Ligand SMILES: NC(=O)c1ccc[n+]([C@@H]2O[C@H](COP(=O)([O-])OP(=O)(O)OC[C@H]3O[C@@H](n4cnc5c(N)ncnc54)[C@H](O)[C@@H]3O)[C@@H](O)[C@H]2O)c1
């Protein structure tokens with residue numbers, strides 16, 4: 001029997017879930033978005049079977065409704081869903097980056113015949129929109145579900161079994177515990193990355209060497225500062241209490257380091273870095289499959305006519321397959337950053353070696 005899934009908000013996350021679920025031929029995906037252009041793109045990319053800007057049409061036949069809009073819009077969507085005609089036994093879930101507020105809100109409003117189960121796939125990107133969606137975005141990531149004591153077990157199992165098509169590890173957590181943990185490993189790092197970028201930007205106003213010299217380290221730690229500002233505005237406002245506590249702990253931790261520098265305490269400064277390194281090295285690695293960004297290579301190119309042609313000729317001559325090539329930015333009119341997307345890991349490695357051999361400075365990360 002066919003299962004109909006309604007995806008409410010067909011962007012990066014909604015689109016990625018849709019792509020993963022539609023691999024099962026028994027699944028039919030109907031998308032709803034407030035923007036017709038997002039639906040058009042999703043239909044062109046083969047993400048949806050059907051798309052509509054009418055919420056009632058999207059959810060009428062749905063057995064599972066996945067709300068994948070920005071957090072504030074999740075609340076509004078839940079309100080609207082309570083007024084619409086839904087299938088008996090329907091499961092509604094969301095993908096919001098915060099959980100306590102949303103789960104409480106749903107519990108207070110959803111009628112008995114509807115099961116709401118909070119959800120949060122712990123993978124994503126600083127990119128937005130369905131064009132960045134991938135069927136393997138969640139592969140080997142954790143997908144957190146936050147059922148409550150009242151949630152029927154067979155409904156949780158039904159949803160977990162459906163979501164296993166994303167190849168994520170579906171786990172269960174209490175919503176408040178989720179918000180504390182994710183606050184420290186995801187939300188707070190986004191604050192730090194953006195605060196650091198803003199600090200350097202303010203220095204850069206007086207001395208433009210700051211952005212010119214910003215190299216690998218700065219780029220690595222600030223990638224997530226390129227994320228969608230609206231999304232993160234909602235996340236911070238929704239995880240206020242945990243974030244305020246984490247910010248307090250952070251201030252104390254930073255003050256500790258400042259003291260060590262003031263006291264010129266070489267041993268403890270080294271210990272500080274060693275402790276961080278040990279924990280960082282122990283983090284589980286996500287072994288993903290063909291997620292396209294894994295095959296991206298970035299290289300600085302001189303702004304000479306014919307330079308890109310030379311690079312593609314070198315790559316083509318060695319029969320290395322590329323799927324995309326893009327000029328990312330131009331620095332100081334002398335250097336540009338070229339992103340080359342290779343078809344496979346093997347192609348990427350061969351391309352990297354070749355370009356390095358010909359004297360190009362190549363990076364795996366932007
Ligand atoms: N980006 C990430 O890394 C990430 C990871 C996990 C979870 N999330 C969560 O997923 C959700 C979506 O994030 P995203 O990165 O996919 O954003 P996105 O901007 O790529 O997509 C959001 C989509 O929702 C649509 N939308 C906006 N308001 C809507 C409404 N009222 N009803 C229906 N659709 C609406 C937008 O038009 C857009 O197509 C957010 O709640 C976010 O917290 C994001």
Ligand SMILES: O=C(O)C(=O)C[C@]1(C(=O)O)C=C[C@@H](O)C=C1
Pocket residue numbers: 096097121122123124125126127185186187224227
């Ligand atoms: O990879 C990124 O760019 C992300 O920020 C993904 C990330 C994260 O912080 O890890 C961001 C928000 C989510 O809710 C889940 C995952």
